[in-house]
Amino acid sequence: MTLSQIQNLVDLGMFPNALEALKQLPEDLQQSALTQRLRLRTLAAMGQWDAAAPIADVLRHGNELDREEAAACFQSLAAQHFNHGRLDQAHNLLRKAIGTQPDRRQLILQDKRFTGKFVKPFALQDPDAMAS
Numbered sequence: 001m002t003l004s005q006i007q008n009l010v011d012l013g014m015f016p017n018a019l020e021a022l023k024q025l026p027e028d029l030q031q032s033a034l035t036q037r038l039r040l041r042t043l044a045a046m047g048q049w050d051a052a053a054p055i056a057d058v059l060r061h062g063n064e065l066d067r068e069e070a071a072a073c074f075q076s077l078a079a080q081h082f083n084h085g086r087l088d089q090a091h092n093l094l095r096k097a098i099g100t101q102p103d104r105r106q107l108i109l110q111d112k113r114f115t116g117k118f119v120k121p122f123a124l125q126d127p128d129a130m131a132s
Contacts, residue, residue, distance in 0.1 A: 001025075003034055010038055010045075018042045033062055037069045044073050053077060060100040071101035079113035087118070094122060 001021045009018035019042045022035060029035055036055055043052035052073050060070040078093035098105050109119050 003029065003032075003038070006038055007034075010041055013045070015042045015045045019046070033059070033066055037066060040069050040073055044076055049077050049080060060096070067101045071097040071104045074100065075104065075108060075111065079111070082114055082118065090114075090118075091121075094119070098122065 001024065003025075006018050006021045006025075009015075009021060018038065022039050022042065025035060036059055040052055040055040040059060043049075043055070056070040056073040056077075059066040060074075061067075062070075074093045074097035078090040078097065081087070081090035081093060094108055097108065105122060108114070109123055111119070
């Protein structure tokens, strides 16, 4: 199966099929940025955060598309922590999301998964201070 066909599976929400197809790719394609983005998107959609987070950590240092996928993952993972009352972890992940993709700040401030009070500090912080 080609990466384009796997992309179609992801776009159609056929995440288990996409994940299996990604595992079957030849070795030379396994570490490509597109493969990693597709794997990240698939794992995140399936709620497999423990597997998705390390991929996001790698992609956060990549090109614009890589950083966008990584930041989206960090934001969604932060929402999971927020829902389970792990507020410090959620804040750390949101800082990581903004440090990865500074434009994500507006999306975070408007994200209905968080309360306004919880994300209010992010409206005032310097994005350069979040890059770590």
